[in-house]
Amino acid sequence: GTTEYQKWFDQNTFSWGLISMFPLEKLHAKDGGFLVNNELKIVAEVDVLQVIGKLDVTEETSTIMETMDVNGFQLFPSQAKSVSCMFERHPEIATEFRPKNPNLRKGYMSLLLSLIETMCQLPQEISKDDLCDAYAALGFMRDAGFKLDWLEKKLDEVSEKSENEVARATQMQEMEEELKNLKQKWLEMETLVEKEKAKVSAAKAPLSFDDVV
Secondary structure (H helix, E strand, O other): OOOOOOOOOOOOOHHHOOOOOOOHHHHOOOOOOOOEOOEOOOOOOOOOOOOOOOOOOHHHHHHHOOOEEEOOEEEOHHHHHHHHHHHHHOOOOOOOOOOOOHHHHHHHHHHHHHHHHHHOOOHHHOOHHHHHHHHHHHHHHHHOOOOOHHHHHHHHHHHHHHHHHHHHHHHHHHHHHHHHHHHHHHHHHHHHHHHHHHHHHHHHOOOOHHHHO
């Protein structure tokens, strides 16, 4: 079937437009051809070709939304093991953590896990922007009360490894370029030597009758 849906688009309802894509000035242009009686109507037709399956995700949704408590943080089961291990090694990490709202607490912990996941990437995969974001996230979580001196030390190590990896990659590229140039010079020198050998051989050869006569 067809569903009709109307929304106003004028100076009173800015939320229905994106300023950077379709500014009101363009709509109000005298010769723009968009507005009729200070109104704009957009008609969209959607054809449903085939309906596949049924919308019944109650059981799946309940599984996805299931959370469990880990040291006062409501977390997804996939996060629980990592967070439990973190609290075992650093029991003081959240002793001064201030937020009490469960959703905020879960969000902060998810951010912390994302930071650790970033740090576990290969050094050559971590960009300078990634490191800047990581230090910013670390400061943000510290401001909330997390004790993360141990994580800062690890982040410093990761940063140093990443910088060294970039330096080594640059050095390796320069060495490969130099080796390429040396090989080219060697080929040129080898060609020159072969030419000189040919000249020497020709000079040593005795004259023939045809050469004399």
